[in-house]
Amino acid sequence: MAVAMNGALSGRTVTEIAAASDSDGSNATVCVIADGDPFCWGSGTAGQLGDGRATNSSVPVAVQSGGAIVPGTTTRIALGHRTACAVAAGTPVCWGLRADSAVPAAVDASGALSGTVTSDIDFGDRHGCVVADARAHCWSVGASFELGIGGPAHDSPPVAVDTSGALSSCATGWLPAMLGAGQCAPGEGIEVGYRVSYQKAGWSSPDTVVISAWRGPAS
Structure with missing residues (x-):
């Protein structure tokens, strides 16, 4: 069944899509990038549609831009547990349950991400990861071992993943x-x-x- 293209997506070209749902198949959400802007539909009770509301939508709605998202610059999009993330103008942004925001909010870039340009992003249940300046960075919103630095952390900003082992790009020796x-x-x-x-x-x-x-x- 074709997605409605006579509303928010009218006249636009979709270049990327992401979808996610709860483990029981409920609360399904879909987001797309169309002409450099993000749009979402489906479950939005945790603010994962990104339009400032905490309600569902059966048709695509535009994710709020002009704040954390520069219009026309979104290049990547990902969906996790009632949470959406995107890369806009080389900056990672998230919204929904784990971001505690119904509109896009910039990921903390005061530490390892400072001065970098993000090219890709993904989000799971309680953690996210980005590729910034060709290096992986991850963060967690729960006490677990998801940061890639060899130990647990809680509510941590993104940190660079350890590249001294299997991810090392150094020559032999x-x-x-x-x-x-x-x-x-x-x-x-x-x-x-x-x-x-x-x-x-x-x-x-x-x-x-x-x-x-x-x-x-x-x-």
Whole structure:
């Protein structure tokens, strides 16, 4: 059965869709992106339709824009437990039960997400994750082990997922330098080549190539 396209979606082109429901099949909600803006319909009793109300809708309604969502900039959308999230203008926003808001609210970017650009987002029951600057970040709204940092947390803002193990992008024998995403340091026994030169009284020495083996741990 075709979704009603003579109302909020009239004349628009849908490019992405997400749907979710409670475990018993009730409270089903659907959201789409159409021409860069989010629209939702179905169950909205927890504010997951994003239009400022806590009511259901049998036809698509526009998610409130102009606040946390810049009009025409939504690129990704996801639905979890009575909660919707989106990426708008490179910023993650959520609304509904877990966001405690019936209109889009920006995800806390004061920590690990500060200065980053988000490209993807997803949300489960009590936790969300984003890809920001090619690195995974997650947060939890319940005491659990969903943050990806090796321990429990409660009501935490997004943190960068640990990339020192299976997610490491470093070459064999190299270790994450912990100086920033994508930076690596030589592991024990790795040979490192570098060039050395010096200047004195306006004269520069020729470059000297030095090859040495790293004997200590990465720092």
